[in-house]
Amino acid sequence: MVAVFDGHNDALTRPDHALIASGRSGGHLDLPRMRAGGVRGGIFAVFTASADDAWTPVQRDDGVLEIAAAAPVSHADAAAFAARAAGRLLNLERAGQLRVARTVADVDAARDSDGPPVAVLHLEGAEAIDPELESLDFWYAAGLRSLGPVWSRANAFAHGVPFMFPSSPDIGPGLTPAGQALVRRCAELGILVDLSHLNQQGFWDVAREDVGPLVASHSAVHALCQASRNLTDSQLDAVGSSDGLVGIVFGCPYIRPDFAEDPDTPLELIARHAAYVAERIGVRHVALGSDFDGVAIPAALGDVAGVPRLLDALAEAGFDESDITAIAWDNWRRVLDAWWV
Numbered sequence: 658m659v660a661v662f663d664g665h666n667d668a669l670t671r672p673d674h675a676l677i678a679s680g681r682s683g684g685h686l687d688l689p690r691m692r693a694g695g696v697r698g699g700i701f702a703v704f705t706a707s708a709d710d711a712w713t714p715v716q717r718d719d720g721v722l723e724i725a726a727a728a729p730v731s732h733a734d735a736a737a738f739a740a741r742a743a744g745r746l747l748n749l750e751r752a753g754q755l756r757v758a759r760t761v762a763d764v765d766a767a768r769d770s771d772g773p774p775v776a777v778l779h780l781e782g783a784e785a786i787d788p789e790l791e792s793l794d795f796w797y798a799a800g801l802r803s804l805g806p807v808w809s810r811a812n813a814f815a816h817g818v819p820f821m822f823p824s825s826p827d828i829g830p831g832l833t834p835a836g837q838a839l840v841r842r843c844a845e846l847g848i849l850v851d852l853s854h855l856n857q858q859g860f861w862d863v864a865r866e867d868v869g870p871l872v873a874s875h876s877a878v879h880a881l882c883q884a885s886r887n888l889t890d891s892q893l894d895a896v897g898s899s900d901g902l903v904g905i906v907f908g909c910p911y912i913r914p915d916f917a918e919d920p921d922t923p924l925e926l927i928a929r930h931a932a933y934v935a936e937r938i939g940v941r942h943v944a945l946g947s948d949f950d951g952v953a954i955p956a957a958l959g960d961v962a963g964v965p966r967l968l969d970a971l972a973e974a975g976f977d978e979s980d981i982t983a984i985a986w987d988n989w990r991r992v993l994d995a996w997w998v
Contacts, residue, residue, distance in 0.1 A: 658695040659981060660768045661964055662989040664904030664946030665779075665853070665875035669701050669742050671950050677745075678754045685949035685960040688754055691774055694964040697767045697986075698758070698775040700803055700874060702951075703742040705735040705784060707810065712820075722916065724820040727810040735784035736792070743799060746778055757800045761994040768986060777993070779851070779874075782808035782817075788835040790842055797846045802997060803874070804843055805851040806836050806859070809886070814839050818856035822916040823883035826892075831858030837866065844868035847998040852876075853886070853904075853946070860892055870901035870992045875946035877903075877911045877930045884911050890937065897938030900995070902988050904946020905931050907954045907967075920956040924967055927955070928974035931984065940980045944988045 668677055668686045680689040691699070707727040715723040750757045755773045758764050767775035778800045780786070786793050786804075807817035814836035816829040832840065840863055843850050851874045852860050864871055873896065879887040888896070888903060896903055905927055910916045912926040934943045947954070949961055958967055971981055 659968055659985050661696045661985045663696055663699040664944055665700050665702055666949040667702050667704060667951035669745050670704055674745055678749060690960055690962040693962040696961050696964055698764055700777040700779045701746055702779045702781040703739045704781040705730050705738045722822045726819055730784045732784055732787055739785035743778055746776055758802060759800055761997055764990055764993060777802050779803035781805050783814050784812050788813040793842055801848060803849040803851055805854055806839060808854050815859045816856055817854045818885050821885040824885040826857040826885050828856050828885060832862040840866050849996040864895050869996045871896045871899040872901045872992055874904045875906040875948045877906050878933045881930055881933060882911055882914055884916055887911060893934060893937050897942050902942045902944045902992050903934050904944045907947045908952030918953045920953055922955040924955055924957050924970040927967060928970045932974050940983055941988060943984050
C-alpha cells in the first residue's frame, strides 16, 4: 500500500475527539481508519471557532454567494482552547498512539514502519499567539511546526479570505505589521507558514518575505472552481517558483465548478485539480490536503480509509507510479524539511 501524508484534518476539535485512538462511528478520520487507508502521517489542525459559528448568507442581488464573516476570536479565548486541543495530540503521543513530528526524521520514521503514524501540530488561525509573539517560542517547544496566520476571518495578523463564489481571492488587505513579524519569526524557528485561508494580498505579502516554500495545505484551483479560497494561476506559478506545494483539498464545494456541497461528487474532480496544478507547475508541487472532518467530501471517498480509491483515480487521470508516490508523500516531506530548520 502506498504511504500517504495528508496536509490537513480537523479531527482534534470534533466533539468526539476522545475516540480518535479507538475509532469513531462518524466523521472522517481516526487512527484505525488512517491505518486502513495507508495514511501514515498528517497535519492535525487546531482551530478555535467563533462564538456564533453559524454560516449566514449575505443578501446580494448579483448572484454571488457570500457567507457573512465570522466574528473575531480573542487571544485569551483562543489560547485557552488551543492549548487544550493541542494537549489531546500530546496525550495520544504519550499513550504511544502516534508520534508528534518535531523533525523531518520523525516523518521519515513513520513512512514504512508498522509503528504509530506521525502528526504535525498546526494552528489554523494564529489567534492563540499574542501579537507580540511572546508565546510563539512556547508553542514551538510544545511541538508546533505549522501555522496558518488566519482562518477566513480577520485577526491581529492578517485578513482572511471570505467564503464567496464566484469570486476572486483579491478581497481586502493582507498581512499587518504583526503578521509580517509572525511570518519572519516562524521561519527563524522552523514553523511552516500555511497560506490556505489568506486572501490574495496576504498571499503576496508572504511571498515577498521570501522565507520558505509557499505552501497552501488544503486548497484547489480557481480556474476550475471560482471560489475565493482557491488559487489563481499567478499564485500557482509563485508556488512553483518557490518550490512549494498545493495540498489539493477534497471538499466538494472547492472542487466542483458549481460550488455545490454535494456528496455525489466524483473523485475524478480531485484528480482534475491535481492534474491542472501538475500541468502548470509540475508534479513536484502537488500533494494531498483533505480537510477531513472540516468539510463535506465525496461519498465515493467516504473517509480516510478510502484514500486508496483516490490514488486509483489519480492513476486513471494519467499519473504514473512515481508521480503518485510524490503526491502521496515525497512532496510534503520536501517542504516540511525546507521549513523545519
